[in-house]
Amino acid sequence: MYRLKPIRRARRPRPPRALFEGANTAFWVMLGVAVIFGGGRAIGGIPALAGAILPHGVVAAEASDAPQFVGVRLRVAYDEFGPSKFAPQVLYPVVYHSFPDWLSRHEARDIASATELPAAPSGTTPTIAIVVDDLGPDLAHTDRAVALPGAITLSFLPYADATPWLAAAAARRGHEVLVHEPMQATGGENPGPQELRTDFAPAKIRSLLAAALNRVPGAIGINNHMGSAFTADGNALIPVAEELAARHLLFFDSRTTPDTKVVGVAHAFGVASAERDVFLDDEVTANGVDVQFVELEAKARRQGVAIAIGHPHDVTLTAIAAWSAHAASRGFRIVPLSEAIRLKTEYAVRLSLAETR
Secondary structure, eight states, X not given: OOOOOOOOOOOOOOOOXXXXXXXXXXXXXXXXXXXXXXXXXXXXXXXHHHHHHSOTTHHHHTGGXXXXXTTXXXXXXXXXXXXXXXXXXXXXXXXXXXXXXXHHSOOOOOSOOOXXXXXXXXXXXXXXXXXXXXXXXXXXXXXXXXXXXXXXEEEEOTTSTTXXXXXXXXXXXXXXXXXXXXXXXXXXXXXXXXXXXXXXXXXXXXXXXXXXHHTSTTOOEEEEEEOTTTTTOHHXXXXXXXXXXXXXXXXXXXXXXXXXXXXXXXXXXXXXXXXOOEETTSSOSHXXXXXXXXXXXXXXHHHSEEEEEEOSXXXXXXXXXXXXXXXXXXTOEEOOHXXXXXXXXXXXHHHHHHHHO
């Protein structure tokens, strides 16, 4: 009699151990070379590098043993805002996304203009700083802002998914970077997630601000997003000034209310601070932005230094790029925000000393 032999399932062929070891060696050698010459940017390309070098199945087989690079550096930053769905290297192709409601419905900008400085000393070259804020949620327009000249300062909303990597890219291109900190507005308008509110305890205000600062690598300070209620409350501003003073950061006042107390409170705690002079795009048209540039130039000539805020609209970004290209030939000097704040503060001190004599 014939006995039936048990049928054995065919085993999936496995790569020989030597292949694993050789692939591992090649992977780490090439990664080391990439990191030496490419710095942090090489880290973001680890998955692609592994896929290109290791045989099929090796990456999956050893994934559990692989070092976890991506996301470790910013893990603490996500405690308040949650994880991002964007990988650091995925910036192209960019896709247009419309602004959320709280970006398209800004508080009214027709409030009184910022307090003007005295006439500039004779022989002073008119100096201008431009800040573009509301950056982060709209990748396409943020990318355009990052491509502007390095002297333009860029301010990022901390809650946007791609903010950490976009802000880091902006800093690498030479821009000064700010946190566009959401603050309580009047009239019930929504400035976005994790806003600072006047009824929060000082410890909570400091905690939220610290979380926002952790989301924007290389930030030199903050400016308020909305905030007409919060910036008018001196007591609420104290923990903000304390946190900024401890970190040696500045507070640029977007001046969304004539009742703002930002500069006074900031200076009381030794925090560098100044107000904006002009909103470039109260009227989001090419003609409207051009009119505001005329006003900006006039203030810079009269005061010696002036600071403008613009937003990532097509007409605004186009106008900033065109104006910047011809600023020197028109007799203006473009500086980063920190330099403009320093100059504004010096001029204010000179005025104060002159009045006491």
